[in-house]
Amino acid sequence: MPALKIPTPLRTYTNGLAEVLVQGVTVGDAMQSLVAQFPTMRQYLYNGEGQLRPFVNLFVGENNIKDLQGLETPLSDGDKLLLIPSIAGGCDA
Amino acid sequence: MTLEIDDQTLKAIHAHGEEAYPEEGAGFLLGKSDPGRRRVVSILGLTNAREDAARHNRYLLTAADYLKGELEADRQGLELLGIFHSHPDHPNRPSEFDREWAMPWFSYIITSVHHGQAVESLSWRLSDDRAAFVEEIIQVISHQ
Numbered sequence: 573m574p575a576l577k578i579p580t581p582l583r584t585y586t587n588g589l590a591e592v593l594v595q596g597v598t599v600g601d602a603m604q605s606l607v608a609q610f611p612t613m614r615q616y617l618y619n620g621e622g623q624l625r626p627f628v629n630l631f632v633g634e635n636n637i638k639d640l641q642g643l644e645t646p647l648s649d650g651d652k653l654l655l656i657p658s659i660a661g662g663c664d665a
Numbered sequence: 666m667t668l669e670i671d672d673q674t675l676k677a678i679h680a681h682g683e684e685a686y687p688e689e690g691a692g693f694l695l696g697k698s699d700p701g702r703r704r705v706v707s708i709l710g711l712t713n714a715r716e717d718a719a720r721h722n723r724y725l726l727t728a729a730d731y732l733k734g735e736l737e738a739d740r741q742g743l744e745l746l747g748i749f750h751s752h753p754d755h756p757n758r759p760s761e762f763d764r765e766w767a768m769p770w771f772s773y774i775i776t777s778v779h780h781g782q783a784v785e786s787l788s789w790r791l792s793d794d795r796a797a798f799v800e801e802i803i804q805v806i807s808h809q
Contacts, residue, residue: 580735580745581770615795616769627766629728636728656731659748660715661763661773662689662723663755 574602574651582655585612594653599630600643602653627657666801668746668772668788669704673808679783681710682751682776688720689713691750693734694772695743703746703772709737723762724750747772749786754779757787759798767791772801 573593578586586592594605603624607614619625630637631654637645647653681690692710696703711733714725726734726748738745748771757777759767767773769791776786789798 579731579768580738581768584770627768631728656728657768658728659691659726659731659768660724660766661691661748661750662715662719662760663752664722664760664762 573649574647574653576602576606576653576655579655579657581657582613582616585610585616597647598643599632599637599645599647599653602647603630603643627659629656629658630654631656666790666799667703667804668774668801669702669804669806671706671806671808674705674708675786675803675805677708677710678749678774678786679776681708681749682753682778682783683781685713685751685753686778686781687753689715689722689724689751689753691724691726691748693726693738693745694747694749694774695734695738695741696746698744698746705746705772706743707741708749709734721753722755745771747774747788749774749776751776751778751783757785759789764791764795764798767795767798769793769795773798774803 576592576594594602596602596605692708694705695707696705711730713720714727715723734745757775773789774786777784788801788803792799
């Protein structure tokens with residue numbers, strides 16, 4: 573099974589696990605497998621339209637899936653998928 | 666909820682906001698957490714990755730920055746506890762944009778910087794339903 577690395581602020585929803593084994597043959601499958609195992613993660617990863625929130629970056633190894641096939645990027649047993657947030661904010665102006 | 670921070674580290678956060686002025690400055694809070702207790706030990710100040718025209722009211726820390734923060738926390742035997750950023754000439758309260766982009770669990774220290782001088786920092790955490798930020802008290806520990 574592929575393994576998905578969880579960033580620190582989301583580990584509170586994976587019972588402290590830094591890495592979760594996920595099922596599926598694509599990155600999209602793996603993300604669905606993650607939220608199936610930890611349903612409270614869904615609201616943090618997906619918006620109301622079911623799209624990944626803008627701070628969610630997914631890497632297969634060192635490659636951003638945006639440069640691959642997005643959520644259709646294939647995964648194989650032993651692949652390491654990394655969930656890495658980008659952080660943004662700012663004042664009202 | 667209380668966030669402990671020593672006065673030198675808080676000064677470093679203020680200095681980072683003043684250096685970035687009139688743009689927003691940001692970085693990571695590193696420290697230790699136990700149930701009911703969270704203490705910031707050091708910071709990792711970073712370069713605001715937003716484009717030039719937006720840095721006066723927006724900040725961005727990239728995925729590469731995040732990895733840098735995780736690695737630095739590991740190196741120091743600490744955890745990433747949250748984010749600090751400045752609001753130049755604006756109140757130190759989270760904006761709607763801050764909320765939209767907020768991560769759960771993290772502490773968000775916001776420093777108001779007025780005319781180049783850091784005025785005050787407040788800390789916030791996202792509520793469980795993501796609907797709002799809730800203030801957490803900053804307890805400043807005097808550096809001995």
